[in-house]
Amino acid sequence: MSELPVVLVTGGAGYIGSHAVLALKDAGIPVVVYDNLSTGVRLAVPDDVTLVEGDIGDTAHLARAIQEHRIAAVMHFAGSIVVSESVEKPLKYYHNNTQNSLGLIDTCIKQGVRHMIFSSTAAVYGEPESSPISEDTPTKPINPYGASKLMTEQMLRDASAAHGLNIGILRYFNVAGADPAGRAGQNTPAATHLIKVAVQAALGLRDSISVFGTDYQTPDGTCIRDYIHVSDLADAHVLALRHLVENGGNLLVNCAYGRGFSVREVLRAVEAVTGEPLPVVDAPRRAGDPPALVASADRIRQVLGWKPAHDSVEEMVRTALAWERHISGVPDRPASGDAAQTRQAS
Ligand SMILES: NC(=O)c1ccc[n+]([C@@H]2O[C@H](COP(=O)([O-])OP(=O)(O)OC[C@H]3O[C@@H](n4cnc5c(N)ncnc54)[C@H](O)[C@@H]3O)[C@@H](O)[C@H]2O)c1
Numbered sequence: 359m360s361e362l363p364v365v366l367v368t369g370g371a372g373y374i375g376s377h378a379v380l381a382l383k384d385a386g387i388p389v390v391v392y393d394n395l396s397t398g399v400r401l402a403v404p405d406d407v408t409l410v411e412g413d414i415g416d417t418a419h420l421a422r423a424i425q426e427h428r429i430a431a432v433m434h435f436a437g438s439i440v441v442s443e444s445v446e447k448p449l450k451y452y453h454n455n456t457q458n459s460l461g462l463i464d465t466c467i468k469q470g471v472r473h474m475i476f477s478s479t480a481a482v483y484g485e486p487e488s489s490p491i492s493e494d495t496p497t498k499p500i501n502p503y504g505a506s507k508l509m510t511e512q513m514l515r516d517a518s519a520a521h522g523l524n525i526g527i528l529r530y531f532n533v534a535g536a537d538p539a540g541r542a543g544q545n546t547p548a549a550t551h552l553i554k555v556a557v558q559a560a561l562g563l564r565d566s567i568s569v570f571g572t573d574y575q576t577p578d579g580t581c582i583r584d585y586i587h588v589s590d591l592a593d594a595h596v597l598a599l600r601h602l603v604e605n606g607g608n609l610l611v612n613c614a615y616g617r618g619f620s621v622r623e624v625l626r627a628v629e630a631v632t633g634e635p636l637p638v639v640d641a642p643r644r645a646g647d648p649p650a651l652v653a654s655a656d657r658i659r660q661v662l663g664w665k666p667a668h669d670s671v672e673e674m675v676r677t678a679l680a681w682e683r684h685i686s687g688v689p690d691r692p693a694s695g696d697a698a699q700t701r702q703a704s
């Protein structure tokens with residue numbers, strides 16, 4: 359096995375990046391985090407990992423960090439991620455996801471970085487005419503978020519051809535859950551992701567959960583997504599890094615399990631895990647949402663030998679719920695026997 363390089367994780371104080379940091383550490387790979395803490399939090403970075411606080415748009419600062427820590431590989435998670443916000447504020451997305459990635463790629467090439475793994479998204483496919491979605495499905499984003507990521511993919515391909523940078527483009531579908539060992543999770547209080555919002559509603563941290571759109575052309579009228587556990591996704595990054603270091607060349611893979619769940623199915627899973635009904639409100643469609651995104655997930659298994667360990671919506675919900683309790687301080691419900699005793703005593 360070739361020696362693995364020191365990895366700079368941009369966005370490593372965020373949700374997925376912090377899980378990737380854990381997976382790299384667990385694999386014994388040295389790691390440094392670069393993050394401006396705009397949505398990420400310092401506490402998400404383990405004590406024994408260096409956090410360089412900075413913006414990827416500050417290329418001089420970035421170049422110094424790459425030199426100082428002898429970085430040879432970058433995992434690039436930093437970005438803006440909310441589809442509906444990208445419709446309202448498209449230039450924020452072209453700035454942070456496209457323009458800042460351009461500066462990062464340029465800096466990496468000038469500093470001799472050999473490998474880059476990029477967080478792309480299923481949103482690059484838009485509303486595909488066929489399902490499941492393979493990596494060869496045409497890319498036609500329907501929102502600025504997806505367009506901003508697709509442009510970065512193109513820059514990476516061109517930069518790779520011209521400058522020999524090895525690139526791994528990972529197109530994530532819907533990421534959910536938290537580290538099963540309880541070391542990390544999604545920390546953004548105002549997060550918009552379905553499972554995060556649903557467990558917050560289950561814990562009484564939100565009054566209700568809205569179902570955005572009930573009239574889609576899907577079996578129960580709600581949107582369908584391919585949810586992937588964040589720890590399986592983090593492991594895929596370590597495998598992708600090994601692949602680039604050992605084989606060179608480029609990689610483009612969907613990151614998903616290859617099966618879809620509707621919004622209502624996800625909410626039923628939350629109710630099954632908590633044993634309580636959720637306060638659900640039907641609401642109008644949300645801007646920029648495609649009706650269904652389900653991956654063909656064969657390539658990632660074949661090329662990387664990826665074997666997911668957490669392929670279950672219930673496990674995503676359970677781990678997300680445990681993390682939400684941990685950060686919010688909402689205690690676990692008493693076991694039903696305890697509740698019965700309390701009632702009898704009163
Ligand atoms: N969450 C999902 O379901 C999902 C799906 C597909 C793709 N992605 C992609 O994965 C990546 C990580 O997403 P996440 O869910 O962990 O989001 P997140 O908001 O938790 O993490 C993003 C991190 O990047 C940092 N950041 C943002 N802009 C920065 C900048 N200019 N300079 C330095 N740091 C900056 C933030 O502080 C944060 O720590 C993003 O690129 C996102 O587009 C996420």
Ligand SMILES: O=c1ccn([C@@H]2O[C@H](COP(=O)(O)OP(=O)(O)O[C@H]3O[C@H](CO)[C@H](O)[C@H](O)[C@H]3O)[C@@H](O)[C@H]2O)c(=O)[nH]1
Nearest residue numbers: 439441479480481531532550551552555568569570581621
């Ligand atoms: O409170 C909510 C939140 C979400 N939804 C619905 O649940 C589905 C999933 O929505 P999320 O906000 O959890 O995720 P998105 O599919 O909008 O987007 C996520 O996955 C994409 C890839 O599929 C992108 O990469 C993006 O970064 C990431 O946020 C959508 O149909 C949405 O309308 C609700 O009904 N109520």
